[in-house]
Amino acid sequence: xxxxxxxxxxxxxxxxxxxxxxxxxxxxxxxxxxxxxxxxxxxxxxxxxxxxxxxxxxxxxxxxxxxxxxxxxxxxxxxxxxxxxxxxxxxxxxxxxxxxxxxxxxxxxxxxxxxxxxxxxxxxxxxxxxxxxxxxxxxxxxxxxxxxxxxxxxxxxxxxxxxxxxxxxxxxxxxxxxxxxxxxxxxxxxxxxxxxxxxxxxxxxxxxxxxxxxxxxxxxxxxxxxxxxxxxxxxxxxxxxxxxxxxxxxxxxxxxxxxxxxxxxxxxxxxxxxxxxxxxxxxxxxxxxxxxxxxxxxxxxxxxxxxxxxxxxxxxxxxxxxxxxxxxxxxxxxxx
Amino acid sequence: xxxxxxxxxxxxxxxxxxxxxxxxxxxxxxxxxxxxxxxxxxxxxxxxxxxxxxxxxxxxxxxxxxxxxxxxxxxxxxxxxxxxxxxxxxxxxxxxxxxxxxxxxxxxxxxxxxxxxxxxxxxxxxxxxxxxxxxxxxxxxxxxxxxxxxxxxxxxxxxxxxxxxxxxxxxxxxxxxxxxxxxxxxxxxxxxxxxxxxxxxxxxxxxxxxxxxxxxxxxxxxxxxxxxxxxxxxxxxxxxxxxxxxxxxxxxxxxxxxxxxxxxxxxxxxxxxxxxxxxxxxxxxxxxxxxxxxxxxxxxxxxxxxxxxxxxxxxxxxxxxxxxxxxxxxxxxxxx
DNA sequence: TTGTAGGCGTTATCAG
DNA sequence: CTGATAACGCCTACAA
Numbered sequence: 001x002x003x004x005x006x007x008x009x010x011x012x013x014x015x016x017x018x019x020x021x022x023x024x025x026x027x028x029x030x031x032x033x034x035x036x037x038x039x040x041x042x043x044x045x046x047x048x049x050x051x052x053x054x055x056x057x058x059x060x061x062x063x064x065x066x067x068x069x070x071x072x073x074x075x076x077x078x079x080x081x082x083x084x085x086x087x088x089x090x091x092x093x094x095x096x097x098x099x100x101x102x103x104x105x106x107x108x109x110x111x112x113x114x115x116x117x118x119x120x121x122x123x124x125x126x127x128x129x130x131x132x133x134x135x136x137x138x139x140x141x142x143x144x145x146x147x148x149x150x151x152x153x154x155x156x157x158x159x160x161x162x163x164x165x166x167x168x169x170x171x172x173x174x175x176x177x178x179x180x181x182x183x184x185x186x187x188x189x190x191x192x193x194x195x196x197x198x199x200x201x202x203x204x205x206x207x208x209x210x211x212x213x214x215x216x217x218x219x220x221x222x223x224x225x226x227x228x229x230x231x232x233x234x235x236x237x238x239x240x241x242x243x244x245x246x247x248x249x250x251x252x253x254x255x256x257x258x259x260x261x262x263x264x265x266x267x268x269x270x271x272x273x274x275x276x277x278x279x280x281x282x283x284x285x286x287x288x289x290x291x292x293x294x295x296x297x298x299x300x301x302x303x304x305x306x307x308x309x310x311x312x313x314x315x316x317x318x319x320x321x322x323x324x325x326x327x328x329x330x331x332x333x334x335x336x
Numbered sequence: 337x338x339x340x341x342x343x344x345x346x347x348x349x350x351x352x353x354x355x356x357x358x359x360x361x362x363x364x365x366x367x368x369x370x371x372x373x374x375x376x377x378x379x380x381x382x383x384x385x386x387x388x389x390x391x392x393x394x395x396x397x398x399x400x401x402x403x404x405x406x407x408x409x410x411x412x413x414x415x416x417x418x419x420x421x422x423x424x425x426x427x428x429x430x431x432x433x434x435x436x437x438x439x440x441x442x443x444x445x446x447x448x449x450x451x452x453x454x455x456x457x458x459x460x461x462x463x464x465x466x467x468x469x470x471x472x473x474x475x476x477x478x479x480x481x482x483x484x485x486x487x488x489x490x491x492x493x494x495x496x497x498x499x500x501x502x503x504x505x506x507x508x509x510x511x512x513x514x515x516x517x518x519x520x521x522x523x524x525x526x527x528x529x530x531x532x533x534x535x536x537x538x539x540x541x542x543x544x545x546x547x548x549x550x551x552x553x554x555x556x557x558x559x560x561x562x563x564x565x566x567x568x569x570x571x572x573x574x575x576x577x578x579x580x581x582x583x584x585x586x587x588x589x590x591x592x593x594x595x596x597x598x599x600x601x602x603x604x605x606x607x608x609x610x611x612x613x614x615x616x617x618x619x620x621x622x623x624x625x626x627x628x629x630x631x632x633x634x635x636x637x638x639x640x641x642x643x644x645x646x647x648x649x650x651x652x653x654x655x656x657x658x659x660x661x662x663x664x665x666x667x668x669x670x671x672x
Numbered sequence: 673t674t675g676t677a678g679g680c681g682t683t684a685t686c687a688g
Numbered sequence: 689c690t691g692a693t694a695a696c697g698c699c700t701a702c703a704a
Contacts, residue, residue, distance in 0.1 A: 011691045044450035049681035051384030072421045078414030085408045097431045114380035257623050284620035347675045385697035
């Protein structure tokens with residue numbers, strides 16, 4: 001910077017003012033001289049120095065803790081990050097990704113925060129409620145702005161974004177009930193996941209609403225992961241029941257795909273004999289046959305909304321709401 | 337830091353030595369005192385200050401320029417980032433994502449580099465060859481270590497990672513030839529994409545090897561994107577030909593899924609009447625019916641390899657090779 | 673083994 | 689509108 005200053009025969013401060021486009025503090029002619037000098041020398045402000053002095057980095061952090069290995073590879077997660085990333089790009093901010101394995105030290109997730117490397121954080125964590133709670137509390141103590149995803153917070157001023165999972169699951173179940181189904185199974189993985197609990201609750205809500213008692217033999221959650229094979233296994237198990245279900249709700253699209261496959265192998269027609277629904281509306285939900293009835297979860301949009309929210313908070317703009325719940329859309333296709 | 341120093345009754349320097357675990361420069365007893373003080377005060381070294389002074393940030397950048405909007409949402413890209421991210425996590429480094437829209441200023445992609453915000457870069461760019469070239473040259477000038485993906489570089493010491501696309505496409509075509517197919521169509525999107533050119537070349541290689549001249553009416557590339565619908569359109573077009581193909585190779589799985597759908601609607605059996613192949617081996621390739629024969633592209637692995645490569649370079653470890661070409665695996669399923 | 677002095681590149685403050 | 693000065697928090701070099 002001092003080279004630029006020298007070349008343009010001005011002081012450091014003037015260069016700084018030009019770089020930061022501080023209006024009305026620098027003469028038109030001087031600005032031009034400085035700009036020319038910057039171009040000539042290929043000057044770019046040093047990030048570390050700026051962060052040190054200005055106490056902010058124009059960088060936001062995505063803090064991610066997931067169970068699986070290729071966590072970031074999860075389409076859900078990456079679409080969320082894409083939403084965040086797209087908005088940040090428009091606001092000219094950068095995104096830092098920090099992740100911890102579920103078998104690593106959880107505190108490490110907060111490193112960028114503790115080191116003042118970021119100006120705000122997006123928090124997307126799996127795992128035990130206590131841990132999730134701990135992260136939120138800790139971040140609150142630290143006082144850095146942050147948004148959490150999928151967390152159900154009452155009477156708190158923590159920023160959060162989530163989908164109306166319970167309502168949507170209820171709507172999906174109601175859709176099935178309206179088709180005349182009464183024995184509706186619900187299959188899922190065993191992994192703890194708040195969102196899934198909500199889906200289950202919504203499902204039960206709707207059953208109760210129709211005066212049906214959820215049967216425990218129709219609620220399978222034996223699996224360890226969300227692969228279709230597991231969905232197939234659970235489906236076979238269900239169809240061996242004395243009174244098999246007439247509809248199977250998958251806790252995710254992948255599980256539903258497995259159900260579809262298993263039913264095809266058993267020569268059971270979908271939707272004539274048994275209806276199947278997914279959840280998430282992954283791209284392939286429309287591509288399998290029969291195309292899956294499912295619930296569209298606007299993950300990308302959630303990322304965008306969260307980013308807008310956090311940026312508004314950071315830039316001191318007024319917020320309409322601190323907790324945002326996005327509606328989910330029922331998508332009826334051919335499997336029901 | 338000075339607070340810690342005060343509390344432990346030592347100098348700043350001693351605290352710094354403890355933080356950085358510099359061996360043998362600090363007494364056992366002193367270290368303990370300092371550590372206690374750090375814990376008590378919740379001390380964490382300031383990132384900006386360290387980056388400024390040390391001239392490195394332990395952060396690597398993923399520089400991404402893509403045509404589409406939700407660029408990061410592309411499963412390909414995000415799996416690659418996941419691979420990179422997983423390795424960096426093991427090496428205790430962070431990942432900064434920088435992106436530019438195709439309609440934005442391309443130079444902005446290099447901002448983190450120019451500002452010394454990162455210690456190295458992963459470069460994944462779409463677009464005209466000149467621009468891609470420009471990025472590589474510019475990064476070379478700057479002198480920061482970087483790896484590029486999917487770039488075919490000869491006689492250069494630029495680090496790069498790519499798949500053996502041409503070989504795999506050739507193998508896939510050969511597989512079809514061995515099944516007795518002679519009229520093999522190739523459909524793709526028009527978007528410029530180096531990888532696709534390679535796939536096409538491999539396809540042609542195999543045809544030539546079998547003494548077949550690639551027919552231009554069997555090479556469709558009219559589409560604007562990679563959605564299945566487009567693959568369906570092209571398939572219908574192909575089947576209207578006087579001598580329709582007996583096999584259709586999709587430039588990607590999504591296109592192949594579209595072909596599958598179109599053929600089903602035309603009551604053409606796959607693979608009996610027409611064989612179909614995809615490319616990429618996306619998760620759904622195994623889930624559609626008939627399950628797609630395709631080529632597995634180890635994107636996640638590519639990310640990992642690139643990260644290992646770049647880290648070795650940065651940390652000054654010796655490199656076996658600077659240009660890495662990963663083999664791709666032919667995956668034969670039910671559509672051929 | 674520990675301490676002191678100085679500077680990394682920027683920006684805030686305040687004087688001119 | 690512009691410039692001098694100090695400080696941000698840490699680390700390198702050298703001294704004790």
